[in-house]
Amino acid sequence: MIEIKNLTKIYTTPHQQVLALDNVSLTVNKGEIFGIIGLSGAGKSTLIRCINMLEKPTSGTIIVDGEDMTLLSKDELRLARQKIGMIFQHFNLLSSRTVFDNVMFPLEIAKVPRKEAKKRVAELLELVGLKDKARAYPSQLSGGQKQRVGIARALANDPKILLSDEATSALDPETTRSILKLLKDINRQLNITILLITHDMNVIKQICDRVAVIDKARIVEIGDVLTIFSNP
Numbered sequence: 001m002i003e004i005k006n007l008t009k010i011y012t013t014p015h016q017q018v019l020a021l022d023n024v025s026l027t028v029n030k031g032e033i034f035g036i037i038g039l040s041g042a043g044k045s046t047l048i049r050c051i052n053m054l055e056k057p058t059s060g061t062i063i064v065d066g067e068d069m070t071l072l073s074k075d076e077l078r079l080a081r082q083k084i085g086m087i088f089q090h091f092n093l094l095s096s097r098t099v100f101d102n103v104m105f106p107l108e109i110a111k112v113p114r115k116e117a118k119k120r121v122a123e124l125l126e127l128v129g130l131k132d133k134a135r136a137y138p139s140q141l142s143g144g145q146k147q148r149v150g151i152a153r154a155l156a157n158d159p160k161i162l163l164s165d166e167a168t169s170a171l172d173p174e175t176t177r178s179i180l181k182l183l184k185d186i187n188r189q190l191n192i193t194i195l196l197i198t199h200d201m202n203v204i205k206q207i208c209d210r211v212a213v214i215d216k217a218r219i220v221e222i223g224d225v226l227t228i229f230s231n232p
């Protein structure tokens, strides 16, 4: 579903060049939950942002669902991005919009007819367990509820892939467990491939099938979670 080959990313600032990804290759299979773990500054965020081309790779290829993202025109990229939902550590909700209208937002951008979009939003809020919060504003929600809105919004355009950037890092352990359970349900029920980045080993152990360890811009280990984190 995602095939990254020889991906290198160098950030050029006025003062220096930063090698954020050094010849990274990995494949995420359809239907799996794949975790990328590493310390702060290792390159995780850069890697996930390259997949939907929020960051432009310096070199290498990124194939998503059969399409090389690095070769697409602006219009093609807009369509390709609809296959990829994304959730964030700090949720990135619009504070002036209700829960309902936050989830509606990507459907408005995709110009989905209003009636169909409203039906879809209602279904998504049901899926994430927030039907009764539709008219609330983000400031009236707990962290876990905000992330549920983020998840519903990410699923709005019926993506094949969900990218998660430290989605549980701002949450307490119990809320983390409930969000991870929701992600696992979404993976199983909707057959959505999930790629997540985290610095938290427990996240990997709780839901990932496979894991890559990234250190100083390079992948240093990759394999089944049970093999890599088995206690000898």
Ligand code: ADP
Residues within 6 Å of the ligand: 011, 012, 013, 018, 019, 020, 038, 039, 040, 041, 042, 043, 044, 045, 046, 047
């Ligand atoms: P992680 O997500 O693992 O914390 P990042 O991908 O954010 O790592 O960062 C990898 C490296 O790239 C770090 O050294 C970071 O300082 C640098 N970096 C990230 N974004 C930028 C940027 N926009 N400009 C310059 N350097 C950056």
Ligand code: ADP
Residues within 6 Å of the ligand: 098, 100, 101, 114, 118, 122, 134, 135
């Ligand atoms: P309009 O189509 O003129 O924007 P709507 O009928 O969509 O008006 O509804 C107005 C507001 O009510 C919406 O912006 C949304 O916040 C809220 N809303 C609409 N449908 C629902 C629903 N099923 N559940 C909760 N809130 C809703």
